[in-house]
Amino acid sequence: xxxxxxxxxxxxxxxxxxxxxxxxxxxxxxxxxxxxxxxxxxxxxxxxxxxxxxxxxxxxxxxxxxxxxxxxxxxxxxxxxxxxxxxxxxxxxxxxxxxxxxxxxxxxxxxxxxxxxxxxxxxxxxxxxxxxxxxxxxxxxxxxxxxxxxxxxxxxxxxxxxxxxxxxxxxxxxxxxxxxxxxxxxxxxxxxxxxxxxxxxxxxxxxxxxxxxxxxxxxxxxxxxxxxxxxxxxxxxxxxxxxxxxxxxxxxxxxxxxxxxxxxxxxxxxxxxxxxxxxxxxxxxxxxxxxxxxxxxxxxxxxxxxxxxxxxxxxxxxxxxxxxxxxxxxxxxxxxxxxxxxxxxxxxxxxxxxxxxxxxxxxxxxxxxxxxxxxxxxxxxxxxxxxxxxxxxxxxxxxxxxxxxxxxxxxxxxxxxxxxxxxxxxxxxxxxxxxxxxxxxxxxxxxxxxxxxxxxxxxxxxxxx
Amino acid sequence: xxxxxxxxxxxxxxxxxxxxxxxxxxxxxxxxxxxxxxxxxxxxxxxxxxxxxxxxxxxxxxxxxxxxxxxxxxxxxxxxxxxxxxxxxxxxxxxxxxxxxxxxxxxxxxxxxxxxxxxxxxxxxxxxxxxxx
Numbered sequence: 276x277x278x279x280x281x282x283x284x285x286x287x288x289x290x291x292x293x294x295x296x297x298x299x300x301x302x303x304x305x306x307x308x309x310x311x312x313x314x315x316x317x318x319x320x321x322x323x324x325x326x327x328x329x330x331x332x333x334x335x336x337x338x339x340x341x342x343x344x345x346x347x348x349x350x351x352x353x354x355x356x357x358x359x360x361x362x363x364x365x366x367x368x369x370x371x372x373x374x375x376x377x378x379x380x381x382x383x384x385x386x387x388x389x390x391x392x393x394x395x396x397x398x399x400x401x402x403x404x405x406x407x408x409x410x411x412x413x414x415x416x417x418x419x420x421x422x423x424x425x426x427x428x429x430x431x432x433x434x435x436x437x438x439x440x441x442x443x444x445x446x447x448x449x450x451x452x453x454x455x456x457x458x459x460x461x462x463x464x465x466x467x468x469x470x471x472x473x474x475x476x477x478x479x480x481x482x483x484x485x486x487x488x489x490x491x492x493x494x495x496x497x498x499x500x501x502x503x504x505x506x507x508x509x510x511x512x513x514x515x516x517x518x519x520x521x522x523x524x525x526x527x528x529x530x531x532x533x534x535x536x537x538x539x540x541x542x543x544x545x546x547x548x549x550x551x552x553x554x555x556x557x558x559x560x561x562x563x564x565x566x567x568x569x570x571x572x573x574x575x576x577x578x579x580x581x582x583x584x585x586x587x588x589x590x591x592x593x594x595x596x597x598x599x600x601x602x603x604x605x606x607x608x609x610x611x612x613x614x615x616x617x618x619x620x621x622x623x624x625x626x627x628x629x630x631x632x633x634x635x636x637x638x639x640x641x642x643x644x645x646x647x648x649x650x651x652x653x654x655x656x657x658x659x660x661x662x663x664x665x666x667x668x669x670x671x672x673x674x675x676x677x678x679x680x681x682x683x684x685x686x687x688x689x690x691x692x693x694x695x696x697x698x699x700x701x702x703x704x705x706x707x708x709x710x711x712x713x714x715x716x717x718x719x720x721x722x723x724x725x726x727x728x729x730x731x732x733x734x735x736x737x738x739x740x
Numbered sequence: 741x742x743x744x745x746x747x748x749x750x751x752x753x754x755x756x757x758x759x760x761x762x763x764x765x766x767x768x769x770x771x772x773x774x775x776x777x778x779x780x781x782x783x784x785x786x787x788x789x790x791x792x793x794x795x796x797x798x799x800x801x802x803x804x805x806x807x808x809x810x811x812x813x814x815x816x817x818x819x820x821x822x823x824x825x826x827x828x829x830x831x832x833x834x835x836x837x838x839x840x841x842x843x844x845x846x847x848x849x850x851x852x853x854x855x856x857x858x859x860x861x862x863x864x865x866x867x868x869x870x871x872x873x
Contacts, residue, residue: 287858294865 276337277316277326278345279385285309286378293371303360306374310353313381317345333453334392341388343738344521344596348384351514351603352377358611358716359506361708366504367413376406380515387522393442393452393479396522400438400486403518404431407511411503423502430485430495438482444475454526456533468537476530476538483526486519489581490550493574497558500570508566509610512573513603520580524595527584544585545673551578552680559687566619568687569609572645575684576602582660582677586667593735594659600734601652601727605641608720611713612638617703624691625700631709635695637717644724646688647681652727657681816868827856 288309292302316326321342356363356377364370383403390396408431412424442452448471449456456472481492488496500508531540555575562568580598583591612634616623628635644653661674727734795802834841834849841848863869 287855290862291865294862 276329276331276335277320277324278313278349279382280326281309281313281316282378282381282385285313286375286382289371289375289378293369296371299364299370302371302374303356303363306377307353307356307360309374309378310349310356314346314349314353317342317349321346332391334395335386335389336391337389339738340592340596341521341525344388344518344599345385347596347600347603348388348514348518349381351600351607352381352510354604354716354720355506355510355514355607355611358607358713358720359509359614361713362504362506362611362614366506367415369413373410373413376410377510379406380510384514384518387518388525390522390525391454393445393454396454396526397435397438397442399522400519401435403515404435404486407431407507407515410507410510411499413507414504417504419502420504423499426502427495427499434482434485434492437478437485441475441477441479441482444471444478446475448472448475454529456530468534473534473538476534479526480523483519483523484547487516487523487577487580488574489547489577490554490574491547493551493554493577496574497567497570500573501564501567505566505610505614508570509607512570512610513606516573516577517580517599517603520577520583521595521599524584524587524592528587531587541585541670544581545670548578548581548585548673549676551575551581552676556680556683556687559684562687563621564619565613565621565624565691568621568691569606569613572684572687573606575680576606576645578680579657579660579677582664582673585670585673586663588663588666590659590666591663593738594656594663596738597652597659597727597731597734598656601644601656601724604720604724605644605653608641608717609638609645612717615705615709615713617705621690621694622700623702624694625698625702627695627702627704629699630702631704633714633717634704634709637721638695639692640721640724642688642692644728646685650725650728652724652731654728655731813871820863820868824856824860 285306289302289306292305296302296305319325320337321339356374363373366373380403383399383401383406386395386399386402390399408424408428411427412420414420446452448469485492485495500512503511527540534540552575555571555573555578559568559571559575562571580595580602583595583598585591613619615634616627627638640651644651647653647657657677661677664670664674664677830852831849834845837845
């Protein structure tokens with residue numbers, strides 16, 4: 276509850292900052308301070324200190340898993356804000372409102388990590404997505420941003436409608452909105468499960484797959500990620516996507532296990548995983564723009580996160596937390612660097628190592644982490660995902676497919692490293708924006724990724740204590 | 741009344757047959773509309789005039805193109821009106837359950853209203869309703 280209340284209050288405070296605070300530079304720091312208080316509030320709640328003891332049980336349940344994920348998500352937002360202070364100031368005219376919307380997204384995140392009721396799932400998804408529709412269009416004078424915003428809004432509104440239909444059908448099948456299914460009716464069923472519940476679950480999962488950009492519902496992602504202003508893309512492709520996966524995982528953990536007698540979910544998820552990995556990786560190879568390549572790479576990474584939803588065991592749970600951290604940090608760092616470079620194509624990165632050695636070195640670490648090279652966080656993230664499938668004891672071929680696609684992904688990640696280190700050129704960087712603070716932040720993130728890769732238990736031990 | 745008899749005879753079992761009345765209604769709705777449209781086309785008198793082909797615009801002859809840009813101010817005022825109008829609807833269920841919800845409900849409604857007023861202050865201060873600018 277702490278994070279939920281604090282993020283809503285900070286959202287309102289930032290809203291009024293647009294009227295009350297005259298010093299434009301202060302706003303970013305106010306937002307960063309707000310995030311810090313939310314982070315502290317959430318950690319305090321993990322250890323039992325709450326602002327209010329309001330009874331929210333049948334709707335929300337704050338368990339260790341959700342609270343720990345909140346910490347990861349808020350920490351990622353904090354790093355994201357510190358890295359993109361200048362970009363956010365430049366995007367559009369309304370900087371305080373930009374932060375307001377980010378705080379409201381955090382509200383949605385805290386609901387999604389603790390929902391116990393399908394109505395709360397719907398509410399959380401809406402609070403998460405509606406600010407994003409606006410953020411995508413926040414660069415008001417840019418036609419591409421406008422197009423992306425409209426596209427995202429129309430597609431998102433449709434998927435919301437589909438999601439509601441699914442929830443309604445599940446209600447018809449089980450007679451309850453609770454995440455934990457009630458008693459099953461005995462007539463009109465298939466293997467003991469009401470056919471309405473099965474249909475509803477499939478439809479609801481389509482909508483969740485849309486939010487997490489899992490194939491075959493990924494079509495919006497590249498266009499929207501490409502058109503949106505770079506800081507927004509960074510935010511959407513990392514924190515929001517990972518949260519959508521967590522909500523998906525929470526849903527499947529209960530409902531899929533409950534309906535296994537009637538539906539072969541493993542097969543459905545296996546097909547989705549292979550399709551997502553295939554489309555994400557193969558299309559990313561052909562991209563000329565780094566931003567678009569990262570958009571497809573985020574689809575490919577979504578394929579890896581689907582492994583957690585496939586196996587639904589304890590390893591998958593730990594792995595999802597770990598993956599969230601590893602993937603978010605690396606991608607946020609890459610996008611932050613990209614916004615300092617004027618030309619987003621691979622040629623634009625040529626010779627970056629000569630001109631900005633710090634940026635190139637940290638970016639190389641981020642890319643190594645995304646491709647899953649040992650000693651970086653990305654390796655253990657992928658390891659946990661694949662290990663969870665092994666632990667289920669079936670579908671071993673899925674692991675082989677995953678490893679193959681991870682190998683393919685090395686091609687396009689290393690292409691960027693090659694451009695930075697082994698090609699000559701004069702990249703068009705915005706030098707006055709590359710402050711020592713920015714460089715130091717990038718180094719901190721890179722060190723954090725290496726530390727996580729060397730000692731994966733650092734993060735997960737904390738989850739248990 | 742055989743049809744009504746049929747509908748009332750189906751016992752509520754929680755199974756698919758419960759949805760038979762809905763299917764029946766759908767069937768009737770489509771059938772009725774189709775029959776009416778076809779029948780009026782076949783039986784009705786056919787007098788074709790130029791006036792009948794005009795778009796119906798409340799009786800006034802239509803003029804100009806509908807696709808012209810309109811000042812954003814109109815949309816802003818309209819959407820804010822809809823927003824605040826819809827929020828007022830939340831007071832109706834509260835009024836109905838006023839006694840049952842007691843002081844807890846009162847505090848919750850005060851909280852809701854204060855958020856509501858904060859939003860209102862924000863749009864006023866931000867100049868969203870400033871028509872002259």
